[in-house]
Amino acid sequence: MAPHSGLTDDALDARLKELAATERNAQAEQLALLAEFDVRGLPEAAGYPGLYDYCVKDLGLSEGAAYERVRAARATTRWPQVAEDFRAGKLSLAAVCVLAPLLNDDTAEELLAEARGLGRREAEELAASLYPTADGEDAVEPAPTGRRERERIRALSAERVQFAFTGSTELRRDIERARGLLWHKDPSGRLEAVVGALADFYLDREDPDRRLGRAVRAPAAERPAPANSRLVPQEVKDEVWLRDGGRCAYVSPEGRRCEAGAGLEYDHIVPWVFGGRSDSAVNIRLLCRMHNKAAARGAELGEG
Ligand SMILES: [Zn+2]
Incomplete structure (x- = not known):
């Protein structure tokens, strides 16, 4: 006999609800503690580059869970209402995560009210309906094998374009590597910046128009740094x-x-x-x- 087969249907239902509330309370406390841990600069003091790495390496959270909690923890610091709604079960962690970048002093109250009870997909739809021209998040997702995905370049507006294509895991690794190296110039980490830098690099080398343009500026750019320079050779x-x-x-x-x-x-x-x-x-x-x-x-x- 299964260990809980003796429970009545009502008792089973009640116990599950109790556990869900316990879990929400624990998560709400975790968010509050993470926010405080972050504010005190403790991840860096412990040898991590930030709160996210601490969550993955010391707390053993998955990368996705760590990402959501870091975002949510920072949102609760700024908007205490987020923590309250989350603890009360009105707001999901996924919805907080999707809407956090859109919260500001003007939008927070209304947006949080609208976000109550929404899951991730619904929160994404809400965000898109409020900000129809927003680019949306970069997404790197596993694609089903054996099916050839069509490449797609779609205009979102006069200035913005959305790209979608399928590539190998090696390409993904290379892009992640380039993203890491580019970080000091563009901490946004957006794929737009990474792919833009790669395209620039290639065109600088291979595009005759650019090479000729650069030849004119080259002498100044390649002058060696003076002896007592701050620049590291x-x-x-x-x-x-x-x-x-x-x-x-x-x-x-x-x-x-x-x-x-x-x-x-x-x-x-x-x-x-x-x-x-x-x-x-x-x-x-x-x-x-x-x-x-x-x-x-x-x-x-x-x-x-
Ligand atoms: Zn470091």
């Missing part, structure tokens, strides 16, 4: 990149090495303004944005 960057393994070199006081491979910056260990050198790998290290900012604030950092 490419050969020093290469040496540092290899030494630090293409990862943030921050080590927490407990000895945890930050594993961030995205948004890396070349940091002067002795700041350049205090005479720290740019032309020696000894004084340069790789840091992610969070740890570079922490270093700049003069926070206590372990040396990698």
